[in-house]
Amino acid sequence: MSSEVNPSLSIINNSSNNLISIFRKPPVLGLLIIVLMFCEKMLMHSFTVITLYVLPEPWKWIIPAITGAIGMWLVVRGxxxxxxxxxxxxxxxxxxxxxxxxxxxxxxxxxxxNIPMVPAADGGTQGGFLGEHxxxxASGVFCIMTLIFIMFNKDVRCRMLLWIRRALRMDASVLGKPTQGYRPNVARVAAFEYFFVTWFMYVLMLVIVDPRTFGLHHPVTYTLCALVVIWGLYLMYKQTQQREVGLSIRYGIGATGVAWFIPECAQFYGEFYEFYLYANKHPVAMTIVLFLFIxxxxxxxxxxxxxxxxRSL
Structure with a gap:
């Protein structure tokens, strides 16, 4: 039996490895993570609709309870x-x-x-609040206060909080020098970041479109929406510049969390159809979304x- 390596097979393997490596380098790496996390947002919206409005009791509570426990287990495993x-x-x-x-x-x-609903300012179907909204x-007060105290942590790595600290001139003379050699637990950091980015952006969106202030159709609302959209686009651009895979994943959580405001804002004004809220009507599209995510x-x-x-090579 010959022990020689087939040259053509080696060329194919090398070409395949080179092709795969392209997906782990900028800007393709950042774009892939944006697609991944946009797909995740769509799948999670589908999950929410199914659990809250399709599943009967007690399964509408049992399934989320088990799913959350699996999520906590994954964080610990990480x-x-x-x-x-x-x-x-x-x-x-x-x-x-x-x-x-x-x-x-x-x-x-x-x-x-028994929190009452807040109807839309123009009497339409968009822009009104349910009790949970x-x-x-209201929980935004606690979100902001918690983030302020997190910002005071000398070892915090959040890009937004670091930017605010620099703007406020809160350097090492105020907060103390970062711990030398400190390496945070990235699984905890990623989960924590997802939680707070989602919470903050949820509150921000509700504040902007609140029918008790300006409502959807007001110059102030248009201006604020435009500013958040520009912020999201800028962060997506920065996401494409990330070079290390682990860091790019964590940066993508924040970038995509902000950028998700774009389709949310567009659907408020009837410019985007949230097909993922009707998974039963769009099985092919949702199958593609699930395939891309996996x-x-x-x-x-x-x-x-x-x-x-x-770290990644």
Whole structure:
């Protein structure tokens, strides 16, 4: 039996590896993560609609309870892993916890507290608040206060909080020097970031379109929406410049969390059809979304890791 390596087979393998490596370098890496996380947002919206409005009791509460527990388990499993797998497990666990425990708990709180609905300013179907939306908007006070105290942490790595600190001239002389050699647990960081970015953007959107202030059709609302859209587009551009896979995943959580405001805003004004809210009517489209999500997730999971730095090669 010949032990010689087939040259053509080697060329094919090398070409395949080179092609795959392109997907883990900028700008393709950042674009893939944007697609991954946009697909996740669509799937999570479908999950919320199914659990809240399709499943009968008690399954509409049992399924989210189990899903959230799986999310928490994934975060724990990600602790101590390398930058890529830890970030992916933290991110996946974070969105499962939010879409199950948070999204399911808000209607219970809204209905249990008998929080009244707020009708749309123009009497239409867009821009009104359910009781849970009123509750979520009010929780923004606690979100902001918590973020302020997180910002005071000398070892915080959040780009937005670091930018605010620089703007306020809060340097090491005020907060103390960052801990030398400190490496945060990336799974916890990714899950925590997903939770707070989603919470903050949810509150921000509700504040902007609040029918009790300006409502949807007001120059102030148009201006604020435009500013957030520009912010989201800028962050997506910055996302395409990220070079390390683990860091790109964590940066993408914030970038996509802000950029998701764009389709949300567009649907308020009838410029975008949220097909993922009607998964039963669009099975082909949702199958494509699910396939893209799984395929990109697996591609990132198989990223080669530098054993010394625990980061992508």
């Amino acid at each position: 602790m101590g892993r390398d930058e890529v797998k830890g970030s992916l497990l933290g991110y996946t666990g974070g969105f499962l916890i939010w879409v199950s425990w948070m999204e399911s708990a808000m209607p219970i709180i809204g209905h249990g507290a 009123v509750f979520m908007q 395929a990109i997730l697996r591609l990132l999971w198989l990223t080669p890791i530098n054993e010394k730095t625990q």
